[in-house]
Amino acid sequence: MVKLAAKCILAGDPAVGKTALAQIFRSDGAHFQKSYTLTTGMDLVVKTVPVPDTGDSVELFIFDSAGKELFSEMLDKLWESPNVLCLVYDVTNEESFNNCSKWLEKARSQAPGISLPVGVLVGNKTDLAGRRAVDSAEARAWALGQGLECFETSVKEMENFEAPFHCLAKQFHQLYREKVEVFRALA
Structure with a gap:
């Protein structure tokens, strides 16, 4: 049984539902807060996610970051060397989707010299x-082109809110297994 730790950056425009997504995931769907104040920096959510069929788990350190540019400049240090990325947009706000490319580039720039291979795109507010x-197909096509898995969710209706994080944990675990195999082959 292996327990891994992964730094997850939760990124996207303001008011797309990043904090709600992180909070409902942490509480296993037990708590949906009806109103949120704008995140003015970074909140940290920690949750252990079991990896199916392995007995292993991944402890996700989810850094819920402010979506405003004013705050994102202050967060560069906290964004350094992420392992996984969760990009969130609002399905009712095309600009929030278009800005995902900017957020993705920002995340990738925080890990210079190494690729950021594990990530998901989450369209929130499907309710x-x-x-x-x-359009779902447009979002899926963009995500696949960027090497990201794509999910849609409604945090308010508690639909599919766990799937993106379980996917990230599974992908991160798979990378770990591949690295272990490389090291074994070298030994």
Whole structure:
């Protein structure tokens, strides 16, 4: 049984639901806060995620970062060397989706010289279907082009909020297993 630790950056524009996603994941869906104050820096959520069929687990250190540029400049140190990335956009806000490329580039720039191979794109607020502005297929195509898994969720309706984090834990664990195999082959 192996317990790994992964630094996860939660990134995206303000008011897309990053904090709600992190908080509902931490509470296993037990607590949806109806109102949030704007994150003005960084909140840390820690949760251990079991990796199916292995007996292993990944402790995700989820850094929920402010979406405002004013604050993101102060966060460069906290963003250094992430292991995994969770990009969040609001399915009713096309600009928040378009800005995901900026957030992805920022995250990648924090790990110079190494690639950031593990990440997910999360479209939140699917409960607002009548106001949808971002097509699911378009988001999926962009995510795949960036090497990201794609998910849609409604934190408010508690739908699919665990899947992105379980995917990140599984992907991170797979990278660990691959590195162990490389080291074994060298021995």
